[in-house]
Amino acid sequence: MTDHDTVGDGLAVYLYGVARGLDPAALDGAAGVGGAPVRTVVRTGAAGTLAALVSTVRLDQYGEAALRENLEDLAWLEETARAHHDVVDRAAHAAPTAPVRIATIYRDDARVAQVLDEQGDRFALALDRVAGRAEWGVKAYAHREALEPAQAPEPAQVSEPAASAAPEPRSGAGGAGTAYLRRRQDERRRRADAGRKVSEQAAAIHDGLAELAVAARHHPPQDPKLSGRDGVQILNAAYLLEDGDAEAFAQAARAAGERWPGIEVEVTGPWPPYSFIDTTDPAPETEGAGRAAEGAVR
Numbered sequence: 488m489t490d491h492d493t494v495g496d497g498l499a500v501y502l503y504g505v506a507r508g509l510d511p512a513a514l515d516g517a518a519g520v521g522g523a524p525v526r527t528v529v530r531t532g533a534a535g536t537l538a539a540l541v542s543t544v545r546l547d548q549y550g551e552a553a554l555r556e557n558l559e560d561l562a563w564l565e566e567t568a569r570a571h572h573d574v575v576d577r578a579a580h581a582a583p584t585a586p587v588r589i590a591t592i593y594r595d596d597a598r599v600a601q602v603l604d605e606q607g608d609r610f611a612l613a614l615d616r617v618a619g620r621a622e623w624g625v626k627a628y629a630h631r632e633a634l635e636p637a638q639a640p641e642p643a644q645v646s647e648p649a650a651s652a653a654p655e656p657r658s659g660a661g662g663a664g665t666a667y668l669r670r671r672q673d674e675r676r677r678r679a680d681a682g683r684k685v686s687e688q689a690a691a692i693h694d695g696l697a698e699l700a701v702a703a704r705h706h707p708p709q710d711p712k713l714s715g716r717d718g719v720q721i722l723n724a725a726y727l728l729e730d731g732d733a734e735a736f737a738q739a740a741r742a743a744g745e746r747w748p749g750i751e752v753e754v755t756g757p758w759p760p761y762s763f764i765d766t767t768d769p770a771p772e773t774e775g776a777g778r779a780a781e782g783a784v785r
Contacts, residue, residue: 585617623728623733624723727760
């Protein structure tokens with residue numbers, strides 16, 4: 488689990504994240520991407536003792552050209568994302584941990600050590616932000632009941648006209664067509680109203696939960712192929728919580744889902760603070776997946 492000074496030809500170093508004050512024993516037996524053993528590159532300085540979580544990987548799998556091809560394979564991407572997450576999650580349960588982007592590759596351990604020396608202060612600030620906190624995810628889905636437009640009002644019943652009443656004017660040639668267009672316009676208007684109502688409900692859910700969190704981040708709607716859920720995703724957000732606030736937060740999220748018919752709220756966590764780390768990603772020699780794999784696990 489300790490530093491390796493060199494990496495052989497055809498090999499490189501995969502970086503998962505950086506932890507502070509981590510006991511290396513916490514990673515005993517940990518396997519990373521491709522089943523590679525996980526070790527640490529440790530540097531001690533003004534920012535404290537920082538441990539980079541790394542594995543040795545083959546360039547024919549994680550080099551720039553190989554990554555371009557592998558990133559087109561959703562199964563490979565998901566497997567790599569899960570392995571990356573498992574390492575970060577294991578470290579985060581033992582010490583404050585700042586994840587980096589998936590597929591961040593360096594040529595050797597000496598280069599990783601240099602990054603820790605050069606960017607130690609930045610990592611320290613990120614770790615200060617997340618110490619004693621965890622990320623929780625909330626996704627909200629609108630189902631048919633919430634998305635269907637309100638029914639048009641029934642036409643008023645009109646009694647038979649008296650015999651003495653004036654005869655109805657003859658309808659113009661466009662009378663039936665005009666009525667049809669009016670019905671279509673009314674239907675579009677009701678659908679637009681339903682869409683606005685759902686958006687307002689999503690905003691209300693987010694605002695209420697954000698009040699309970701240290702910080703919150705919106706994410707783009709998740710690809711349905713990854714979520715595997717029915718309904719339209721109307722909220723995909725992350726919330727940074729103090730460790731003691733998780734139960735109250737989960738209760739508030741469940742209550743929000745019960746407030747409106749047709750709205751389903753899903754809470755996941757705790758996660759390492761992926762959404763709340765800003766180390767301006769240390770520049771790797773090869774960075775393949777970047778944001779493409781985000782959300783593949785959460």
